[in-house]
Amino acid sequence: MGKKVLVIIIALLLLGGVIGLLYVQKVTIAVLSGQVSYTGSSVGLEISQIRYLPLLNLEVRNISRLNYMLMTHGRPEVTESHPVKLPNVVNITIKFKLITPTNTVLEFEPLKLGEGGSHNFQLIIGPNEGLTTTGTFYLIIEFYLKVTTPQGLTIVEIHKMIEITFTVPKGSVNIIEK
Numbered sequence: 777m778g779k780k781v782l783v784i785i786i787a788l789l790l791l792g793g794v795i796g797l798l799y800v801q802k803v804t805i806a807v808l809s810g811q812v813s814y815t816g817s818s819v820g821l822e823i824s825q826i827r828y829l830p831l832l833n834l835e836v837r838n839i840s841r842l843n844y845m846l847m848t849h850g851r852p853e854v855t856e857s858h859p860v861k862l863p864n865v866v867n868i869t870i871k872f873k874l875i876t877p878t879n880t881v882l883e884f885e886p887l888k889l890g891e892g893g894s895h896n897f898q899l900i901i902g903p904n905e906g907l908t909t910t911g912t913f914y915l916i917i918e919f920y921l922k923v924t925t926p927q928g929l930t931i932v933e934i935h936k937m938i939e940i941t942f943t944v945p946k947g948s949v950n951i952i953e954k
Contacts, residue, residue: 801840801841802838802839802840802841803838803839803840803841803844803902803903803907804836804837804838804902804903804907804944804945805836805837805838805839805844805849805900805901805902805907806834806835806836806900806901806902806907806913806915806942806944807834807835807836807837807898807899807900807901808832808833808834808872808898808899808900808901808915808917808940809832809833809834809835809855809896809897809898810831810832810833810870810896810897810898810917811831811894811895811896811897812831812868812870812889812894812895812897812919813892813893813894813895814866814868814892814893814921814923815860815892815893816860816862816864816892832917832938832940834915834940834942836942836943836944836945844902844903847900847902848900849900849901849902849904849905850884850900850901850902850904850905851884851885851899852870852872852884852885852886852887852897852898852899853887853897853898853899854887854889854895854896854897855896855897855898856895856896857889857893857894857895857896858893858894858895859891859892859893859895860891860892860893860894861892862891862892863926864923864924864925864926864931865923865924865925865926866889866890866891866892866921866922866923867888867889867890867920867921867922867923867924868888868889868890868895868919868920868921869886869887869888869889869919869920870886870887870889870897870917870918870919870920871883871884871886871917871918871920872884872886872887872899872915872916872917873915873916873918874901874905874906874913874914874915874916875913875914875915875916876906876907876909876911876913877909877910877911877912877913878909880906882905882906884899884905901915907944909944910943910944910945911943911944912941912942912943913941913942913943913944914939914940914941915939915940915941915942916937916938916939916940917937917938917939917940918935918936918937919934919935919936919937919938920934920935921933921934921935921936922934936953937953938952938953939952940952
């Protein structure tokens with residue numbers, strides 16, 4: 777019985793040491809948060825209209841490796857949604873592509889939204905997604921909006937691209953609409 781207790785205590789100490797090390801060790805992440813909304817305007821993605829204008833923010837920060845491991849990263853997710861019932865079929869697709877300082881291109885799973893309204897989303901990029909070197913990174917976000925009648929007639933079909941340039945370690949962030 778005494779040996780089993782000793783083995784359990786040693787195992788717990790080792791596990792605690794590993795968790796402690798993961799908590800102390802810091803990693804750099806980039807957190808892209810954004811909002812896209814479509815309320816039914818036939819003008820779509822025109823910049824002069826705020827009916828479908830993606831809003832983006834990118835923050836570079838350091839967190840513990842343990843917190844990073846517990847996050848959903850490398851895959852965009854909807855964080856909040858306020859859908860609006862519209863008479864037409866709305867398809868919004870957001871694609872993400874990261875170009876690292878070594879010119880490695882990483883494409884992330886696209887985010888597909890099948891309804892109008894306002895949708896907040898987030899993409900966390902860290903060491904597992906190529907944020908392991910220092911330098912300038914390019915994140916290209918492509919927004920596609922297609923609105924059709926229930927019978928399949930296309931009303932609006934628009935493509936918008938936004939490029940975000942950021943530096944690691946923490947540095948400047950530049951957002952350019954194209």
